[in-house]
Amino acid sequence: MPERHRVAVLGGGSFGTVIANTMACNGNQVALWLRNPALAASINERRENDEYLPGYTIDERVTATLDLSDALNGIDTVFVAVPSASFRTVVKDVAVQIGPSVVVVSLTKGIEPGGFHLMSEVLAQELPHNPRAVVSGPNLAREIAAGQLSACVSASPDSAVNASIHDLLHSDSFLVYSSSDVYGVELGGALKNIYAILSGLCHARDFGENTIGMVLTRALAEMSRFAVELGANPLTFLGLSGVGDLIVTCSTPLSRNYRVGYGLGKGQPLAEVLAGMDQVAEGINTLGLVKAEADRRGVPMPLVNGLYGILYEHRPVSEVFSDIMFTEVARDVEFVAS
Numbered sequence: 001m002p003e004r005h006r007v008a009v010l011g012g013g014s015f016g017t018v019i020a021n022t023m024a025c026n027g028n029q030v031a032l033w034l035r036n037p038a039l040a041a042s043i044n045e046r047r048e049n050d051e052y053l054p055g056y057t058i059d060e061r062v063t064a065t066l067d068l069s070d071a072l073n074g075i076d077t078v079f080v081a082v083p084s085a086s087f088r089t090v091v092k093d094v095a096v097q098i099g100p101s102v103v104v105v106s107l108t109k110g111i112e113p114g115g116f117h118l119m120s121e122v123l124a125q126e127l128p129h130n131p132r133a134v135v136s137g138p139n140l141a142r143e144i145a146a147g148q149l150s151a152c153v154s155a156s157p158d159s160a161v162n163a164s165i166h167d168l169l170h171s172d173s174f175l176v177y178s179s180s181d182v183y184g185v186e187l188g189g190a191l192k193n194i195y196a197i198l199s200g201l202c203h204a205r206d207f208g209e210n211t212i213g214m215v216l217t218r219a220l221a222e223m224s225r226f227a228v229e230l231g232a233n234p235l236t237f238l239g240l241s242g243v244g245d246l247i248v249t250c251s252t253p254l255s256r257n258y259r260v261g262y263g264l265g266k267g268q269p270l271a272e273v274l275a276g277m278d279q280v281a282e283g284i285n286t287l288g289l290v291k292a293e294a295d296r297r298g299v300p301m302p303l304v305n306g307l308y309g310i311l312y313e314h315r316p317v318s319e320v321f322s323d324i325m326f327t328e329v330a331r332d333v334e335f336v337a338s
């Protein structure tokens with residue numbers, strides 16, 4: 001296969017690695033920037049990210065590098081796959097090293113701590129002249145690595161940018177759809193992490209499937225309501241990056257956020273659950289940020305408030321669920337049914 005594009009992926013965790021490899025298998029030359037020398041050696045010499053995705057073979061067209069300038073040299077597109085807490089720092093370094101024609105894509109599903117900035121807003125602030133997009137969807141890295149059929153949504157106001165991302169990423173096992181609703185697509189990816197924690201907690205407490213179905217339906221209503229307030233299209237939440245990602249992340253211990261909730265539901269303190277994880281669970285930070293923003297804007301979010309009460313105010317799970325289900329229900333039923 002001839003070389004097609006030169007791209008960079010920033011962040012050598014599970015998602016950065018799998019997206020880098022997907023593009024390499026499509027014939028593109030990919031620089032994967034990371035910070036851990038041993039991991040870079042593992043990828044370059046043994047074709048394996050032995051820390052995050054052991055056993056997954058990485059194509060020869062992926063070159064791991066510790067040098068950001070090296071990674072960005074001669075590229076036409078850069079994908080950012082670091083946690084939201086590090087996103088701006090990384091993007092600022094990128095901004096001084098790339099020209100205005102390079103397409104910049106966020107893969108990150110979170111909200112910047114210390115304010116309420118979505119990753120698309122951080123990109124717009126730091127790289128105002130570059131074409132930009134976000135990619136999100138029901139995309140468990142381990143399943144993509146296992147070759148399970150998966151699909152994502154590329155969102156940009158510029159259809160040519162969506163087309164270029166499709167060209168890089170789309171394959172027989174990884175389908176790329178397009179949207180112009182950037183906020184809707186990225187908010188779906190960020191907000192569902194909160195409800196994945198809640199779902200893990202419900203599963204740990206052996207809640208019935210009927211109950212969990214009701215909780216997830218209300219989660220969809222709640223996240224759509226919040227996103228619409230921020231300017232998203234509610235219909236986006238009926239698609240892959242909304243309900244699609246919500247279903248996946250709320251259903252499986254492959255999700256880090258679900259595992260956090262499961263641990264909490266089994267009575268582990270939050271600090272202990274997090275200490276046992278070597279990967280990011282974005283929903284923890286997102287929960288506090290969304291609660292503050294929803295309170296500020298007057299958006300009713302009973303599930304967010306309830307989970308916040310459990311995590312940070314030591315409220316008993318049974319009391320919170322009783323409040324959510326019997327006191328707050330009318331508003332959400334009305335929303336879901338309308």
Ligand SMILES: NC(=O)C1=CN([C@@H]2O[C@H](COP(=O)(O)OP(=O)(O)OC[C@H]3O[C@@H](n4cnc5c(N)ncnc54)[C@H](O)[C@@H]3O)[C@@H](O)[C@H]2O)C=CC1
Nearest residue numbers: 011012013014015016081082086108109139140141279280
């Ligand atoms: N793993 C998954 O299934 C999916 C993850 N995502 C999102 O992608 C983002 C990254 O997730 P993962 O790769 O799964 O996380 P991860 O925890 O597996 O890896 C994150 C990587 O970023 C690196 N990193 C952190 N701060 C950095 C900095 N300042 N500079 C350079 N590297 C830094 C870490 O060392 C680590 O290698 C998150 O926002 C996540 O929500 C999105 C879709 C699927």
Ligand SMILES: O=C(CO)COP(=O)(O)O
Nearest residue numbers: 137138139140255256257
């Ligand atoms: O976003 C994901 C799947 O779409 C991954 O979820 P976690 O970050 O909870 O593992």
